[in-house]
Amino acid sequence: MDQLLAIRVFARVVEAGAFTRAADSLDMPLATVSKLVRLLEQHLGVKLLQRTTRRVTVTPDGAAYYERTSRVLKELEDIDTGFASAHQRPRGRLRIDIGSANASCVLIPALPDFIARYPDIRVDLGVSDRQVDLIGENVDCVVRGGNADELSLVARPLGRASWVTCATRDYLKQHGRLTHPDQLKSGHRIVSYVSARTGRVMPMRFQKGSERLEIGSLQGMGVNESNAHVAAGLAGLGVIQTFSFAAKDAIARGELLPILSTWQPDPYPFFLVYPPDRHMSHRLRVFIEWATERFAHKFDRAT
Known part of the structure; x- marks a missing residue:
C-alpha cells in the first residue's frame, strides 16, 4: 500500500462526503479509492469510515486521524509548493x-x-x-x-x-417617476431576481437613514440569471435592482435611468x-x- 496516497484519498473522501465524489475529484476509479481506504483501515486496525448505501460518515477514530494527518498533508503541500514556486x-x-x-x-x-x-x-x-x-x-x-x-x-x-435601482426612459414615461419605494406597490411592474440556488424571489431592499424597506414579488416577472435580469430591465419589462457594475454601461448610454438614488441598501x-x-x-x-x-x-x- 502507498500509505501517503491512501491518506490523501481518505482525506478527500472525508471532505467530499462520498466515495463517488472523491473518486471523481481525484480522477481515480471508485474501486481504487475504496480499496485504498480499506487497506488504510487494515493497516491502522481501526474503522475510519462508516459506509451505507446513501452516505459516508466519519467515525470518532476517523475524525481524530483526519485532524492529525491533515496537518502533515498541509506541511507537505507547503514544501512542494515552495519548491515549485521557486523553480517553475x-x-x-x-x-x-x-x-x-x-x-x-x-x-x-x-x-x-x-x-x-x-x-x-x-x-x-x-x-x-x-x-x-x-x-x-x-x-x-x-x-x-x-x-x-x-x-x-x-x-x-x-x-x-453597491446597488442601483433603474428602469428604461419609456417605462418611466408610461408608469411615472418614483420618489419613494412604496410607490412601487401601486401601478408599477418589478422584474425580480430569483435565486438559482433556492428558487426564492430576492426582495428589493431600500435604506435611507434609519428607515429600511423591503419590497417582495409584485406584479411583473422573475428571472434567475443576472445578465438576463438586466436584459429584462433593458427591454422595458419593469423596474430592476441590480449591482451598479452590471448596469453601469447601460446607464452611461442612457438605456437605463437610475431611480430612488437616495434610497441605497447596504453594499x-x-x-x-x-x-x-x-x-x-x-x-x-x-x-x-x-x-x-x-x-x-x-x-x-x-x-
Missing part, C-alpha cells in the same frame, strides 16, 4: 466558477491580463448563478456573494458591490472561496492574488 512558472488547468454578471462585467474583460502573465495556465470558466460544490465538482475556486458561512472552505474578501459582499490551503496549487495562489487586486478596482472596497 505556474501551469496546468484552473477551474473557476463565477456568477454571470461578475463574469461578464469584471472577470472576463480582465482575463487577457491574467493569461498574458501566466500563459501556461489553462482557465476553465464555469458561468452560472447556481452554487457549485467545489470538492464534488472538482472546482478550484468560486466567486460568491453573501455570507461566507461554509466553515470547511476559505473565503477571501474581494470587496462590496453586497463578495468572496473568493476555495478549499483549505493544503489543496492550493501554485496556479491557484497566483490567481487569488491577481483576482483580489482586480476585483478591488471594481468594488467599493475590500472588507
Whole structure:
C-alpha cells in the first residue's frame, strides 16, 4: 500500500462526503479509492469510515486521524509548493466558477491580463448563478456573494458591490417617476431576481437613514440569471435592482435611468472561496492574488 496516497484519498473522501465524489475529484476509479481506504483501515486496525448505501460518515477514530494527518498533508503541500514556486512558472488547468454578471462585467474583460502573465495556465470558466460544490465538482475556486458561512472552505474578501435601482426612459414615461419605494406597490411592474440556488424571489431592499424597506414579488416577472435580469430591465419589462457594475454601461448610454438614488441598501459582499490551503496549487495562489487586486478596482472596497 502507498500509505501517503491512501491518506490523501481518505482525506478527500472525508471532505467530499462520498466515495463517488472523491473518486471523481481525484480522477481515480471508485474501486481504487475504496480499496485504498480499506487497506488504510487494515493497516491502522481501526474503522475510519462508516459506509451505507446513501452516505459516508466519519467515525470518532476517523475524525481524530483526519485532524492529525491533515496537518502533515498541509506541511507537505507547503514544501512542494515552495519548491515549485521557486523553480517553475505556474501551469496546468484552473477551474473557476463565477456568477454571470461578475463574469461578464469584471472577470472576463480582465482575463487577457491574467493569461498574458501566466500563459501556461489553462482557465476553465464555469458561468452560472447556481452554487457549485467545489470538492464534488472538482472546482478550484468560486466567486460568491453573501455570507461566507461554509466553515470547511476559505473565503477571501474581494470587496462590496453597491446597488442601483433603474428602469428604461419609456417605462418611466408610461408608469411615472418614483420618489419613494412604496410607490412601487401601486401601478408599477418589478422584474425580480430569483435565486438559482433556492428558487426564492430576492426582495428589493431600500435604506435611507434609519428607515429600511423591503419590497417582495409584485406584479411583473422573475428571472434567475443576472445578465438576463438586466436584459429584462433593458427591454422595458419593469423596474430592476441590480449591482451598479452590471448596469453601469447601460446607464452611461442612457438605456437605463437610475431611480430612488437616495434610497441605497447596504453594499453586497463578495468572496473568493476555495478549499483549505493544503489543496492550493501554485496556479491557484497566483490567481487569488491577481483576482483580489482586480476585483478591488471594481468594488467599493475590500472588507
